[in-house]
Amino acid sequence: MTKTIRSVKGTRDFYPCNMIVHNWLYEHIRRVSNSYGFQQWDGPVLETIELYAAKSGDELVKEQAFVFEDRGGSFITLRPELTPSLARMVAKNRNSLNMPLRWWSFGRFWRYERPQKGRAREFFQWNLDLIGSNSIRADAEVASIAAQFFYSIGFVPKDIVIKVNNRQFMEKIISDLGVLDNQFDIVFRLIDRVDKMSSEKWMQYASDVGLKDVQINKLHNELCKVDQWRDSEELSQFFEFTEMMGTRQWFEFDPKVVRGLDYYTGIVFEARDRKLHHRALLGGGRYDNLVSDMGGDAISGTGFAMGDVVIKLLVEEFGLLPDINTSNTDILITIFEEDLISYSYEVASELRKYNFAVEVYPDIVKLKKQLKYADRQNIAIVLVLGPDEIANSMVTVKKLSDGSQTNILLADLPEVLRTMLESE
């Protein structure tokens, strides 16, 4: 065997059976997005490095972006996320866009990381954003759409939880502990890890970044309070609005959720499976300054992104996948012998006029082999056109599910096939 050329690390091949799953996912995303009146859009997959340098966070840009120099000497990035492109496009056309914008998108993204379970270098992402509204209702709505999506593909609140927090609220809490403004990022990172480390290690880490023992204990104490959202106007409203929108049972306050991207300014949320088997399914929140950072007026936005990798893993584990054995083809027309090829193709074109999906076996091989192909391909009906049939202007129609077959007059074929396929 000759050596096959390897695919690029971290990329996935989508065979037809994979595309069925992929399209199934995409179809639910499309339907849910549209049902809330969101419009589909997309940006370029190539952007300048400057677009991300401003706000995405150092780690994402310096360590995880695919960057290359083009022939003109410019540094080009394969987009690692969509929100900066969104902000750029909104800033650019601010005056002609009819606010508020409800936009969604589904496309490919790239991050140069070590691939592992639930993470690839090339992945798809669903983005959904509501731009130009300051209301917490906007946050509650986009988060509710995420919940509605999980429901539409077969999950219930006991499978998945969407954890909610508010960055300003957390800033106030850590500020009250005596943490300075310029240390917020460090402390957010610390908060992010409280569940990932043993408590001794966490205490040590907290101490290493410069917190005093008193502060550490108080912080740890704060992170265990699951009811303190009542002290936050925005969080209280958020939960009230999800109640109104019928999605309240999907959401929980979690003071440990702060999100990694630097541009979030208010409500933040992330979805996880309840058993915490996987990394976050989806993450999002409010970004008040992003559009103005791209050179536009201050416009507030809120939205989320969901990767395709983890959700596919979870859907598979829960057995929610659609049947991947179904073929697009309704009817396979066999070829009997050299002289009769034209009959097969004529019948095929005729049937396509009646909107049947028809394929003709391309080679002159034994019927046995053609039948076997149809069986494996899960094609419901096979037509046999041999000398006997043609002499009488008939066709043999074989139903593969039960093996039954009948001779049908060519003229009656469309009607007979229609009823047969409907009963399948």
Place this chain on the structure above:
RNA sequence: GUGCCUGUAGCUCAAUGGCAGAGCGCCGCACUGUGGCUGCGGUGGUUGUGGGUUCAAGUCCCAUCAGGCACCCCA
């Protein structure tokens, strides 16, 4: 970028340092105008690559490449 694990047939995996195997798949025949089921037969390999130790290496050692998992970060 750091650590750990794994590379054997198309796929899933066996093989005390001693003849490279099984199941599934694929192809053929029984059934030359009929799939699935069954039976029989056949196809299958530079054991990731390169070196070393040994009478002898899939097995032990070194290097390298690839994959997986965890860290990091995040969808």
